Amino acid sequence: MRDTYHDHLDAVVADLFEMSRLVARAVAQATSALVGADLAVAEQVVAGDEAVNALYRGVETRAYDLMATQQPVAGDLRVIVTSLRIVVDLERAGDYAVHLAKIARRRHPATAVPPELRDSFLRMGRTAEEIVRKAGDVIASRDVALAGELESDDDAMDDLQRQLFTHLLQHGTSDIEAAIDATLAGRYYERLADHAVAVGRRVTYMVTGEHVDVT
Amino acid sequence: MRDTYHDHLDAVVADLFEMSRLVARAVAQATSALVGADLAVAEQVVAGDEAVNALYRGVETRAYDLMATQQPVAGDLRVIVTSLRIVVDLERAGDYAVHLAKIARRRHPATAVPPELRDSFLRMGRTAEEIVRKAGDVIASRDVALAGELESDDDAMDDLQRQLFTHLLQHGTSDIEAAIDATLAGRYYERLADHAVAVGRRVTYMVTGEHVDVT
Numbered sequence: 001m002r003d004t005y006h007d008h009l010d011a012v013v014a015d016l017f018e019m020s021r022l023v024a025r026a027v028a029q030a031t032s033a034l035v036g037a038d039l040a041v042a043e044q045v046v047a048g049d050e051a052v053n054a055l056y057r058g059v060e061t062r063a064y065d066l067m068a069t070q071q072p073v074a075g076d077l078r079v080i081v082t083s084l085r086i087v088v089d090l091e092r093a094g095d096y097a098v099h100l101a102k103i104a105r106r107r108h109p110a111t112a113v114p115p116e117l118r119d120s121f122l123r124m125g126r127t128a129e130e131i132v133r134k135a136g137d138v139i140a141s142r143d144v145a146l147a148g149e150l151e152s153d154d155d156a157m158d159d160l161q162r163q164l165f166t167h168l169l170q171h172g173t174s175d176i177e178a179a180i181d182a183t184l185a186g187r188y189y190e191r192l193a194d195h196a197v198a199v200g201r202r203v204t205y206m207v208t209g210e211h212v213d214v215t
Numbered sequence: 216m217r218d219t220y221h222d223h224l225d226a227v228v229a230d231l232f233e234m235s236r237l238v239a240r241a242v243a244q245a246t247s248a249l250v251g252a253d254l255a256v257a258e259q260v261v262a263g264d265e266a267v268n269a270l271y272r273g274v275e276t277r278a279y280d281l282m283a284t285q286q287p288v289a290g291d292l293r294v295i296v297t298s299l300r301i302v303v304d305l306e307r308a309g310d311y312a313v314h315l316a317k318i319a320r321r322r323h324p325a326t327a328v329p330p331e332l333r334d335s336f337l338r339m340g341r342t343a344e345e346i347v348r349k350a351g352d353v354i355a356s357r358d359v360a361l362a363g364e365l366e367s368d369d370d371a372m373d374d375l376q377r378q379l380f381t382h383l384l385q386h387g388t389s390d391i392e393a394a395i396d397a398t399l400a401g402r403y404y405e406r407l408a409d410h411a412v413a414v415g416r417r418v419t420y421m422v423t424g425e426h427v428d429v430t
C-alpha cells in the first residue's frame with residue numbers, strides 16, 4: 001500500500017514536470033507565432049492548453065485523493081500541499097502562453113509585433129521559455145540553489161519589459177492597437193516569469209521551511 | 216487540544232476574510248487615487264499592502280503548523296489546503312490594487328485616467344471592490360450559490376474591460392503613456408476580479424468536492 005502511495009506521489013511530481021515542459025514549449029511557439037504572424041502555430045498553442053489543463057486536473061484530483069485516503073504526514077504532506085500550489089502557477093503560466101498566441105491570432109495576417117520590437121520580443125520569449133524550463137528542473141531536483149537563480153532570471157525579464165515600455169514611450173507605434181498589444185504581451189511575458197519564480201519559492205519553502213514571499 | 220486546534224482553524228478563515236476586506240478597501244482607494252490624481256491615497260494603498268502580506272504570512276505559517284502538528288484529516292485538511300490556495304489569490308489581488316495605486320503615483324500630479332475614461336474606471340473600480348467583498352463573504356459563509364454569483368459578476372467586469380479597449384482603439388488617447396496606463400489598469404481590474412472568482416471556485420471545491428476549472 002505504501003509503495004502504491006509513493007508511486008502516486010512521484011506521479012504528481014512527474015506531472016508537474018511535464019506541465020512545465022509543455023508550457024515552455026507553448027511559450028516558444030507563442031513567441032514564434034507573435035513575431036512571425038504564424039496562425040497555424042498560434043492555433044497549436046491554443047489547442048495545446050487542454051493538455052496542460054488535463055494535467056492540472058489530474059494533479060489536483062490525485063493530490064486530494066492522497067490526502068483523503070492516505071493521511072500523509074510531515075514531509076509527504078508538505079510535498080502534496082506544495083504541489084497543489086505549484087500546479088496553479090504552471091496552469092496560469094500556460095494561460096499566458098495562450099494569451100500571447102491569441103494576440104497573434106487576432107492580428108493575423110498582420111504581425112502583432114512591429115519590426116522594431118521584434119528583437120525585444122524574441123529576447124523576452126527566450127527568457128520566458130528558459131525560466132519555465134528551469135522551474136521544471138527545480139521541481140524535479142528540489143535544488144534550492146537553482147531555485148535561487150530564478151530570481152535573477154526574473155530580474156532580467158523585468159529589465160526587458162522596462163526596455164519595451166521605454167521604447168514604446170519614446171518612439172510610439174504605428175497605431176494604438178499595436179501599443180495595446182505590445183503592452184499586454186510584455187506584461188504576459190513578465191507574469192510568466194513571475195510564476196516560474198513562484199514555483200522556485202514554493203519548492204524552497206517545501207525543502208527548507210523558510211518563508212520567502214511569493215508575490 | 217482539539218479546541219485550540221479548531222480555534223486556530225477558525226483564525227485562519229478569519230484572517231482570509233480580513234484580507235478580503237483590506238483588499239476591497241485598497242481597490243476602492245486605488246480607484247479614487249487613479250481618477251482623482253490623489254497622491255496621499257495612492258501612498259496609503261502602497262503602504263497598506265504590508266498588512267495584507269502580514270496576514271498572508273500568518274495564514275501560511277499557521278496552516279503549515281496545523282498540518283505538521285495536528286495531522287488533520289478529511290474535512291479539516293481540505294479547509295487548510297483550500298486556505299493555502301485562497302490566500303495566494305487574495306495576496307495577489309492586493310498586489311493589483313498596489314499596481315493601480317502606483318500608476319496614480321507615477322503620473323501625479325497629472326491624472327492617469329483621461330476625462331473621457333473616468334466613468335469607465337469608476338465602474339471597473341466599483342465592480343472590483345464589490346466582487347472582492349463578495350469573495351470574502353463566500354469565505355466566511357461557504358455559500359456555494361453566492362460563489363456562483365461571482366462568475367456573472369466577473370462577466371460584467373470582462374465587458375467593462377472590452378468596452379475600455381474598444382474605446383481606446385476607436386478614439387485613441389492624448390499620448391502613448393495614457394494608452395499604456397489605461398491598458399494595464401484595465402488588465403489589473405480584470406485580474407482582480409479573476410482572483411475573486413478563483414476564491415469562489417476553491418470554496419465550492421472545498422464544500423462539494425466537485426471540480427471547477429480555476430484559470
